[in-house]
Amino acid sequence: MAAEVPTIILLDKMQKMLLVLAEERFIFPGLRSRVGIAVNELKQILSFLELEIPSGTKLKAPFLPTVHCADYITESFLLTTLQRRRKGVTKFIKTPLMAFPPWTQLLFSLEMKKVVKSFRAISCEFTKTLDLANKTQDLSIQVSALEKKLIHLEPDVLVGREDLEKELVARLIHDNEQRLRVISLVSKEPLGKTALARKVYDRLDIRQHFQCRVWLRVPRDLEDHDRLLIIIKQILPRDLKNVELMDDTQLTYMLYNILMELKFLIVLDDVCSVDDWTMLVRSFPDTVNGSRVILTTRDINIASEVDPWSCPLELSPLTNEQSWELFLKKVRRQENSSDLNSFKDEILRICHGLPPSIVLLGGLLITLESSEWSKVTRSDPAHFGEDLSPLLHIVGLSYHRLPSVLKPCFLYLALFPKGYEIPTRRLLLLWLAEGFVQMSPKAGNVPEDVAKKYLEELIRRNVIEIARWKSDGSPKTCRLPFFLYDVFLPKAEEIGFVHIHHCGSDCTYADSSESSIWRFADQFGVKSISKSHIQHLCSYVSFEGQKRDISNREIGMVLNRIISKGGFILLKVLDLEGVYKPLLPENLGKLQNLRYLGLRWTCLHSCPVSIGDLPCLETLDMKYTNITTLPSSIWMAKNLRHLYMNGVSIKNPSKGSSTSLQTLMGLHIGSNESTIHFLDRFTSLRKLGLTFQSKSMKCISVISRLGNLQSLRLRSRDPFGQPSDLELKPLKEHSTLSNLYLLGVIKDDIHLLPQKLEILTLSLSGLKEDPMSVLGKLPRLNTLRLFAGSYVGSKMTCPALQHFPVLRVLKLWSLEELKECTVEQGAMPQLVELEIRGCKKLEKTDGLEHLPALKELILTNMTEDFVADVRRRLGRDKLISRTLSTSHN
CATH class of the missing domain: 1.10.8 (Helicase, Ruva Protein; domain 3)
Structure with missing residues (x-):
């Protein structure tokens, strides 16, 4: 199982190599033939590997080093050619021979000769283990499943645990015992302990009953210090100054004092030892207020020891x-x-x-x-x-039964820590950077769309579970189910697909050619990688938390070691999301094969100027950093498809530059800049986010000509940072725009909004007339957010007569002048979630009881009288009251 994944990846590269060689007139004799033979042998071997022949297990061990070696020489050969072309070596040569230098061709041909010999030997051995007549399989049937339309995704269902759920809820909120109690969910086999705990944890009555809820998975290799940090940051999500620098005693004392004031529910998932509980329980005060702990474990003895007075709930098949x-x-x-x-x-x-x-x-x-x-x-x-x-x-x-194209994508999830919520945005872009997404010859295919189909197919097959959903019903974060993680992480490490550095461990690979690391993940603390381990390194991903002055130095040392090793640098992925201020080397541009650079949440104030010298770069993510400028050379990265920023200024590109940009988020356009004149060059743009000053308002007319645009965020501000004017008229006829966020004063009629909108967010719009009668006529609108200052009137009415026919989510935030809100019977028949936040003058709401599909009414920072009135009219089954507000970035 899983041994075929490196073969699948190599096969795809060598098939692409054949296409590259086919375009060249002058090739070393026999080179095309040898590559073609290697491709055919790989296909033969892959058919054996995918049959999972038990007797062929011993053959896989010597085969994998050959695959890794072939992968390295293929990648190096392609990179060499690419570098020569970029440096203009072939610019003044009339023939294309120099695109593949003769000595490079010769060396590669000799290496391929050895590879073919090894592949043939392995193929012969496999043939002896299985009758040739039974070895083939129709892979096209497997792949055809990707062409089927995905059935609408639904949240996971929980069947057969209704009685246990009732019992667990009763112990949490109906038990008269006020002292702190631990309720253990126990089963040796994976019978749904975590799923049951999560279902109860998310229930409305539970969320209302407890002032504070915390979920902590307790892996064996997570340090006590990190466990305490995770809990504290869930309770107080805002930045806590110097909290990472506290020792265990200080953190324990801090958490104890925080919980002293709260009725809390804490879930400790997958507890493996009593010591785990003993360390944590010191920070859980027993204030005799009905606080509870849910603990999931496979060991009944642990459940008995942590709370001898509480009977564990044992799950059965x-x-x-x-x-x-x-x-x-x-x-x-x-x-x-x-x-x-x-x-x-x-x-x-x-x-x-x-x-x-x-x-x-x-x-x-x-x-x-x-x-x-x-x-x-x-x-x-x-x-x-x-x-x-x-x-x-x-x-x-x-x-x-997974299609071959999906197996590397699936196995890649083992790179993330167990239980880690992976943003789908991040996962899809990493798949693309790794080269896992195979494009069919069909015209019009976009790699991002194909990657999305891969994800949907894995979800449909239930090998990936959705952790959180977006308001439009699409998956926001996902993860590998625990029982699959336990099976496939060892498999992925065994075949050399990934190497995971766990807490307190160093790289244990021997210094040999067969021990090179291809994909390295730092899950709990950065450790240096020796030179012998970076020769083949193609991905470096860190999940290190924001520990100041530690991660930054170690990351810098690793990168300098990679760059200084000389030769070909194969690194494709450098993902440092969440690492505190990593020290990026000034010669970062030497990573000529880098395709994904993730700097989100790194708190960086600047990045090396050489970032514009990364010719293969496809994704640059520097959102939620302190970076405010980028060199104009970034526009010369002709393969750049996704650029995530917030409030970053970039000088205009040169006339000769071109771009394949799909995403451009967080660009800042000043009043004296002419950046708007080149926006219409980005004809492939699907997502665009701009902050501009009122003098540059004509950029909206340019935007209206971007025919592929699906998502648009516009912020209009004057030189003093205050909201300035926005015009809607240029956007009225836009045929593809479905997601629109506007911050600024809307001067014209909101009738001019695009009619195909599905998600609309307005902020500081200054609307004086009630907008609901107009917005309710948008036929596809499923999410509406009216943020601070978007409407300055005192009355709001959602009329009936087919208004808001498909609206599912409505958020009304900080509408300071709003006093009355009325929902007429028949309006918003599909509304599931309504949130009213910070509308301090709102005293009267009529018609909320007529919303047939409403499941969640969230009241945040509202007056006690208002909350009490709504609670009295609707009951507790549709009400959540919160007191803390959060940012809506």
Whole structure:
């Protein structure tokens, strides 16, 4: 399992190599042929690897170093050629021969000769283990699933735990015991402990009952200091000065004092030892106010020791009826379906009542035709190895049936820490930078769209779970399920796909050519990588928290070591998101193969000027930093597709520059700049975010000509930083714009808004007339946010008669003059979430009880009388009251 992933990656590179060689007239004799033979041998070997032949396991070990070696020489050859072309070596040569220097071709050809010999030897050995007539499989059938339309994604369902959920809720909020109590959820097997805890943790009645909720996963390799920091930052999310510099005793004392004033619920997920509890419990005060701790563990002895007076809740496998109900929900089919019933007994037999098995099997079968189900449900577990547990059998089936293009993308999730919420934005761009996204020859395909399809397919197969959703129903963050992480992280490390540095550990690889690191992840503290380990390094990702004066120095040392090693620098990904002020070397531009540079949340005040010398750069993410300027040379990065900033000024590009920009967020245009004149060059733009002064308002006319634009954020300010005028008329006829954020005074009629908007946010708009009758006629609007100063009137009415037909989310923030709000019966029939925040003069609301789909009414920083009135009219099942406000960036 997983051994074929490096082969898939190499095969894709060598196929691209063939296309490059086909464009050249003068090639060293036999080079094309050798590459072609290597490609064919790789395809042959891949067919064996994907069959997961048990007897072929011993053959995989010597094969992987050959794959890694071939990957390195292929990548180096392509990089060499690319560098020569950029430096203009071929500029004055009439023939294209010099694009591939003769000695480079010769050396590469000799290396490929060795590679082909090794591949053939491995292929012959595999052939001996399996009848050739049975070895092939139609990979095109696997990939065809990606072309199917994704069924609307739904949150995970919890089946068969209703009684346990009621019991857990009762102990949390209905128990008369006021002293601090620990409620343990226990099962040796993965039966849904975390899912049950999460379901209860997110319930409205729980969120109302406890003033403070904290979720902490307790991995073995997470230091006590970091655990305390995670808890404190969840309670007080704002920046805490010097909190990282406190020792364990100071943090414990600080957390104890914070919790003394609160009724709290703390979830400790996946506790592996009593020592973990002993360390944390010192910071949990027993103030006799009904505070609770939920603890999930596999060990019943731990549950008994942490709270001898509380009876643990033990989870059991689902019954056949419960298992079948969960399965039907996962395949989204009706119980009376005859094709399903014929497989019912087989499905129940192989799932053994384990929720993860049912979820995975459902995700697998939903991608197949009913005629293929028997091949899966009647498969032999020995096909994947000996003595497999029921769950591992299903895991093997699910992974084995993944399309080849998805396997590297799936395995890449093991690079992130266990339980880590991965922003989908970050994940998709990393896949692209790594080269995992394979483009089909179909015209009009955009890599970002293909990457999104990959993610949707993995979600549909239930091998990725969604952690958080955006207001429009799309996934915001995702993660690898715990039980899959435990299986596939060792596999990914075993094949050399990733190397994870855990807390307190150093690199343990021996200094040899076979021990090179390809993808290195710092999960809990930066450690230096020796020179012998960076020869093949293509990705460096850090998950280090913002520990001042530690991470920055170590990161700088690592980068200097990479750059100073000489030769070819293969590094493609440098992701330092969240690392506090990493020291970036001034010669950063020497990373000629770098495609992803992640600096989000690094607190940097500047970046090296040489950042504009990164020719392969596709993504530059410096959002939420203190950087205010970038060199104009950044426009010369012709492969740049995504540029994330906030309030950054860049000088105009030269006339000869070109760009493939898809995303340009956070650009600042001053009053005396002519930047607006080149905006219309970016014809591929899909997302644009600008801050401009009123004198540059004509940029809106330029924006209206960007025919692919889908998301637009405009901030109009005067020289003193105050909101200035905005014009809507140029945007009226825009046919692709679906997400619009406007900060500034709207001078013309809001009837001029684009009609295909799905998400609209207004801030400081200064609207004097009630906008709801106009906005309610936007036929596709599903999210509306009216922030501070957007409406300055005192009355607001949401009329009926087909207004807001598909609106799901409405937020009214800091409308200081608003006194009355009325929702007429029949308006907003699909509204699920309503938040009213900081509207201090709002005294009267009518019609909220007529909203049939409303699930959450969130009141933040509202007067006590207003909250009490709404609570009395609606009841507690639709009300959450909060007192702390947060930023809406």
